[in-house]
Amino acid sequence: MAVYTEVTDEALRAFLADYALGELLAFRGIAEGVENSNYALKTAAGDFILTLYEKRVDPRELPWFLALMEHLAARGIGCPLPVKATDGLALRSLAGRPAAICTFLPGLWPRRVRPEHCAPLGGALARLHLAGADFAEMRPNGLGPEAWGPLLERCRPGGDAVQPGLVAELDAALAGILAAWPATDTLPLGQIHADLFPDNVFFLDGADGRPCVSGLIDFYFACTDLLAYDIAVCLNAWCFEADGSYNVTRAHALLAAYQRLRPLSAAERAALPVLCRGAAMRFLLTRLYDWTATPAGALVTRKDPLEYLRKLRFFARAEGPASLGL
Numbered sequence: 477m478a479v480y481t482e483v484t485d486e487a488l489r490a491f492l493a494d495y496a497l498g499e500l501l502a503f504r505g506i507a508e509g510v511e512n513s514n515y516a517l518k519t520a521a522g523d524f525i526l527t528l529y530e531k532r533v534d535p536r537e538l539p540w541f542l543a544l545m546e547h548l549a550a551r552g553i554g555c556p557l558p559v560k561a562t563d564g565l566a567l568r569s570l571a572g573r574p575a576a577i578c579t580f581l582p583g584l585w586p587r588r589v590r591p592e593h594c595a596p597l598g599g600a601l602a603r604l605h606l607a608g609a610d611f612a613e614m615r616p617n618g619l620g621p622e623a624w625g626p627l628l629e630r631c632r633p634g635g636d637a638v639q640p641g642l643v644a645e646l647d648a649a650l651a652g653i654l655a656a657w658p659a660t661d662t663l664p665l666g667q668i669h670a671d672l673f674p675d676n677v678f679f680l681d682g683a684d685g686r687p688c689v690s691g692l693i694d695f696y697f698a699c700t701d702l703l704a705y706d707i708a709v710c711l712n713a714w715c716f717e718a719d720g721s722y723n724v725t726r727a728h729a730l731l732a733a734y735q736r737l738r739p740l741s742a743a744e745r746a747a748l749p750v751l752c753r754g755a756a757m758r759f760l761l762t763r764l765y766d767w768t769a770t771p772a773g774a775l776v777t778r779k780d781p782l783e784y785l786r787k788l789r790f791f792a793r794a795e796g797p798a799s800l801g802l
């Protein structure tokens with residue numbers, strides 16, 4: 477469920493008066509997503525997505541996200557393009573929230589990931605990294621390694637109720653990850669998506685019937701960080717089976733396609749296992765925090781933190797980059 481802020485017909489029509497998008501033909505709330513309120517709009521000018529930014533997005537950061545999407549779209553990346561109103565501004569206000577309209581992307585996200593999705597995903601991720609190289613403004617990763625200790629502290633009171641012994645296991649795992657974490661000046665840095673899960677990647681069937689990436693959405697965790705960390709996020713999110721086993725075929729397809737466009741350095745290859753442990757820790761902790769801090773009955777779909785505990789354990793046992801599909 478992700479329509480937290482209701483928008484009336486009258487408010488939307490008044491809002492659209494500032495755009496050159498023609499008459500409003502249809503308008504509906506989108507139930508998917510958990511962070512922001514999203515509406516699909518059809519106007520005389522085509523299909524669009526209206527997003528009202530809810531409490532987890534800092535309004536001061538929105539210009540950076542919108543500028544990044546504009547930069548990437550201008551370089552041929554299929555991503556939502558913020559639509560400017562007649563005064564030239566894309567970021568506006570509606571129903572008391574910051575709001576923006578973006579272009580609608582065709583395609584569907586894969587409900588069941590297959591190995592055939594992973595090569596196009598790897599290619600799209602590499603193209604994203606290359607296209608971001610000349611976007612100069614930095615945004616630190618608010619959910620990077622410095623954030624994990626404080627987040628674990630906030631989970632400490634409720635963590636063991638989710639699974640006995642969990643907090644002690646995470647204390648030990650986090651200490652190991654932080655001790656081995658590469659310094660940011662030792663690996664290539666750039667603009668990363670940082671949340672490229674299957675529900676943020678749209679596919680269409682190509683001429684040969686194989687899936688092609690048609691677009692990437694949800695750039696609201698994007699930041700300036702280690703490029704290889706974005707790969708680690710994808711290995712976590714795309715390369716495990718429902719039974720918790722690692723699918724090395726998917727991982728190999730993803731990594732090989734990525735490296736055809738941006739070969740990894742020796743230091744990035746060596747760091748990949750700890751980056752994967754870190755990415756597992758990030759999603760484990762944000763899920764655990766939401767799990768313990770969300771009141772029952774809230775309009776938020778809580779995601780299972782223990783899925784990421786299993787992934788963290790897998791990566792902690794992994795024997796070197798080759799076992800991850802490199």
Ligand SMILES: Nc1ncnc2c1ncn2[C@@H]1O[C@H](COP(=O)(O)OP(=O)(O)OP(=O)(O)O)[C@@H](O)[C@H]1O
Nearest residue numbers: 506508509510511512514525556579580581693694
């Ligand atoms: N530009 C777009 N084109 C087409 N559909 C979109 C677009 N942006 C969002 N959507 C639709 O809205 C849904 C929710 O979007 P999104 O994932 O950005 O939500 P969110 O609540 O901001 O993020 P999160 O996934 O972190 O909960 C998507 O699954 C997709 O169906």
Ligand SMILES: N[C@@H](CCO)C(=O)O
Nearest residue numbers: 671673759762763779
């Ligand atoms: N993709 C995240 C949610 C948004 O960060 C998760 O599955 O935990």
